[in-house]
């Protein structure tokens with residue numbers, strides 16, 4: 001398994017990004033602390049100079065693990081389940097640009113909050129829209145030789161897909177075989193009755209793990225039984241990233257060091 005840490009180009013003390021500084025500062029810092037990869041959260045695919053990112057990744061011998069698409073919803077109000085077809089089309093286009101950007105670095109795009117909420121839509125219609133969008137985006141990613149990551153979120157964040165089981169079901173329906181499940185341990189702590197059991201049931205589907213503790217605290221600072229979760233990942237032969245998607249709590253440096261310490265303790 002490989003470690004990664006989240007970097008956001010935007011600042012928010014309430015969001016789960018450990019680093020919230022310029023990439024030319026955070027990427028060397030992530031390497032010094034010992035991460036194998038960095039995950040980027042940005043407003044859109046044009047927000048980062050790809051050449052600068054390439055140089056920083058190469059110079060620091062670190063990988064881009066994934067690109068997050070959440071800003072599509074939080075900044076641009078785009079979701080894949082909106083009853084407004086124009087918004088859905090823009091959401092698909094936004095994600096395609098992020099897939100293109102990630103593909104330059106062999107990194108997958110994550111779809112979590114862009115699944116939106118049912119809202120004024122009809123549930124059946126929303127699920128059909130989401131399935132069709134995932135199929136289109138999965139095939140688009142496949143043509144660029146990258147995976148697409150789909151993340152169930154707790155009921156506090158969405159009323160569309162909350163559990164690992166429902167995530168697997170929609171991935172199967174979407175049908176593109178490069179769509180993988182993103183298992184976020186914070187969301188799973190809220191929704192799954194047994195995290196380790198759910199991980200085992202998701203064997204073959206998990207393509208990425210958001211490595212975080214309860215209440216979005218850095219791994220090892222909350223109450224989730226991370227050892228049993230990691231043991232379950234080992235059991236299913238998972239070899240991908242565990243990405244520290246935690247609050248910069250109590251501060252960014254401590255959160256990063258705590259995450260890598262827990263990663264080394266449990267995964268190595």
Ligand SMILES: [Mn+2]
Nearest residue numbers: 112184210245
């Ligand atoms: Mn997540």
